[in-house]
Amino acid sequence: MADPMRVRATENGGVVDVKILMKHDMETGQRKDAAGKIVPAWHIQTVTAQCKGKEVFRAQFGPAVSKDPFLNFKFKGGAKGDKVAVTWIDNKGDKRTDEATIA
Numbered sequence: 867m868a869d870p871m872r873v874r875a876t877e878n879g880g881v882v883d884v885k886i887l888m889k890h891d892m893e894t895g896q897r898k899d900a901a902g903k904i905v906p907a908w909h910i911q912t913v914t915a916q917c918k919g920k921e922v923f924r925a926q927f928g929p930a931v932s933k934d935p936f937l938n939f940k941f942k943g944g945a946k947g948d949k950v951a952v953t954w955i956d957n958k959g960d961k962r963t964d965e966a967t968i969a
Contacts, residue, residue, distance in 0.1 A: 873966035875950045882944035886937045894929040
C-alpha cells in the first residue's frame, strides 16, 4: 500500500481550499535502470475528491506528472467540520484514499 497523502482543507468565505501532497514514484516508462532495462510505467491516472457524498473534483494524470505530485483546488459548498475524501488510482490498479476535516 502507498504512503498516506497529506491533505489539508480550509474554509474561508464559503470557499474550501484543498491542498494535497501525494506520495508516488510516477514512473514514465521511459527511464532505464542501472542494468539498462526499462523501468515499467507506474503513475497515478485518476484523482477524485468528495465532500458530503458529492464529487467536488476529478482529474486525470499521465506519465508527465512529477514524482510526489502536489495538487491544490477550491470548491464551494463545504463547511467547517465536513470531511473531504481524496482518492487516487494508478495504472497498476493500486488505490489510496485519505480524508481531511475542513478547518
